[in-house]
Amino acid sequence: MGVLAAGHAGVDFYQGAVPAMIPFLVAERHYGYVAASGLVLAATLLSSIVQPLFGLLADRLRLAWLIPVSMLAAGAGIGLVGPAGSYPLTWLAVALSGLGVAAYHPESARLARAASGGGHVAMSWFSLGGNLGFALAPLLVTPLLAAGGVGASPLLVVPALLGCVLTVAAMRAVGGRGAGGRPRVVAVRDDWAAFTRLALVMAARSIAYIGLSAFVALYAGGGASGAAALFAQFAGGAVGTVLGGALAARWGRVRTLRLAYALAVPAVAGVVLVPGPGVHVFAAAAGLALYVPFSLHVTLGQDYLPGHAGTASGVTLGLAVSAGGAVSPLIGALAEATSLRVALACLVAMPLLAWFLSRPLVEPAVSVPEPKT
Template identity: 70%
Template sequence: MADFHDGLAFYRKRATWSRGDDRGVKANRIVMLAVGHAGVDVYQGAVPALVPFLVAQRGYGYVAASGIVLAATLLSSIVQPVFGALTDRRRMPWLIPVSMLTAGLGVALSGVTDGYVLTWLAVALSGLGVAAYHPESARLARIASEGSHVRMSWFSLGGTLGFATAPIIVTPLLSLWGLGASPLLVLPAVVGALLTLTVIRSLARHGERARAEARSAGRDDWASFVRLTLVIVFRSIAYVGLSAFVALYMGGGAAGAVALFVLFAGGAVGTVLGGRLAGRWGRVRTMRVAYAAAVPAVAGVVLAPGLFAYVFIAAASITLYAPFSLHVTLGQDFLPNRLGTASGVTLGLAVSAGGLTSPLVGAVAEASSLRVALACLIVFPALSWLLARTLRDPAPVVPEPTPARGSAAGD
């Protein structure tokens, strides 16, 4: 009998170890997807970092330089929902590594092409790769996260960090070797694609099960999805407006660089914090609290004197980024039969609204002052909060992984 109890204890302990190993494997999948996400979104930040070198070494004017930025942002934003609709019709996991390499290739070629048109097309190619990546990768991250808001926030954090670190990669490289060194910028895409391929292979057997369960989850709630899209649009206007002009508002130079660093670092903190709070409070409540807090935070950026403004810059970034990963999962749950479309809109089209409206913020600044222009941004998190109050947390559509043969964990 003692032998029996000893044996039972051993198998219980072994099962516990297995569950721990399984959790570790799942966490590793999300970490690798997050690194891949960083490897793509670094190219969104790389294009603005390229512009000063194009101006200095090729003599581009402000209009030509803005056209380069527009080639990446506008094309990516418009095409992203199209790729989302395509991935709703059929699974295309191969699109993830291909799009990553396309994004990297476009930026790599932009520095060695001859003539403005070829440079514009190279940057547009990178934007196309970024657009193709997000809908299918968000679907894969949803499967890998298995309903965990914290894990999904890690995936979003990867993109935030990739965008924020782009100037750190691009500026020293091109300062040292010039635009001719731009082919080296393809390396983040290559590393990210290799890491993501391992996750795609690991989760391939779960894909059909996830699709079938999502389609049987119920009808799409388009009314809620449209309201969520407007929430994201208003949030984007506030954040992009801040990121475009806060460095100038703080005086430029070192003070402006510190302001941008605080803004980007706050975004990383907010992304992780939002996932953790959603696990306790639910996604919609977290979103409401974040946007309610963002109103005085953005106001403080304009009204706080001296160094206190940096505190409010951090607070504004944290509160505006806390709901970021929650937007994606909410959109997917509002449209359970169109996960790709939901991902394309929440990650692409709605977010780009801030970039499209930032020239209006600049026009207000020229007509009055930068302080007045930034003060106008206060209204947008308030609008996001008001619309968020009309939303309700849907029941999440969480696909259960299909166990692999001979394994209870499916690893």
């Protein structure tokens, strides 16, 4: 699981790289809020369609080969941002990276589920890898682009190469468990109504988290201060992921995610309302609260749809980014029409909505697929 988590970090690094690159693209290429948020949309637009489709295929076909290929695509897209030059080519490069990230998650989540035996804590460590990739992105992207400009982006392919090597080694070590063949038929019935409600919860959470990450660096002033705010949010998310697994093992998944969303409301509000260094503190708190439920969404979705684990993984992981990416241009347009502070203030309603929608959810019957051979 540790090696799989490291590979996950190599992929999700590119989700964190996009918002980290935005201040440099704004400065060098003079993009406005709408154009900048359009790149966030490019990174996530295909996820809303592609991840569920790949999840559906993962329920029927052997797609182990897709994991390393998608990792390389994620890195290649970000690497091409600098050479792309024009906005349309830059948008397509970022979209390629988003496509790679989208294709990676359904099959890798099922592989991790099988390797972990379905444990909440073990799955939270796999999710932690992705969050560490998020958190490392501004720390690596900011000094690299500060020194070499956007043209230095080809060097950002390195995490994808390293992650690919580690993941292929892990896949061989576990013998492809969970990464091929037809899933066995399970006795527990699929609960599509509960899964649909969970999907709405995840969409609200995505809008809050992705919307905040797209603009928090600019809101904090850009440069080192902006990178620190973005790192604080991503690092808080990493802590929240591990904390979520531990709390779920003690209190249950549904109770834990309700509490997390209740605490996320004042945390997101603090980013907007508390000036100065308080932005960094509340950015970390918001990241923590919004990521406590992250791995719980994945396992809840798989347990609500035990007969379609790949589909559940594709939808849950796709909605984790796609809903927020789709709404980001609207946030950018509102920021240009009013102010960035007003636009970010609207995000406070999202964790409140997630908490409200989660109230009828109950713990599903657990059914863990057997490892494939």
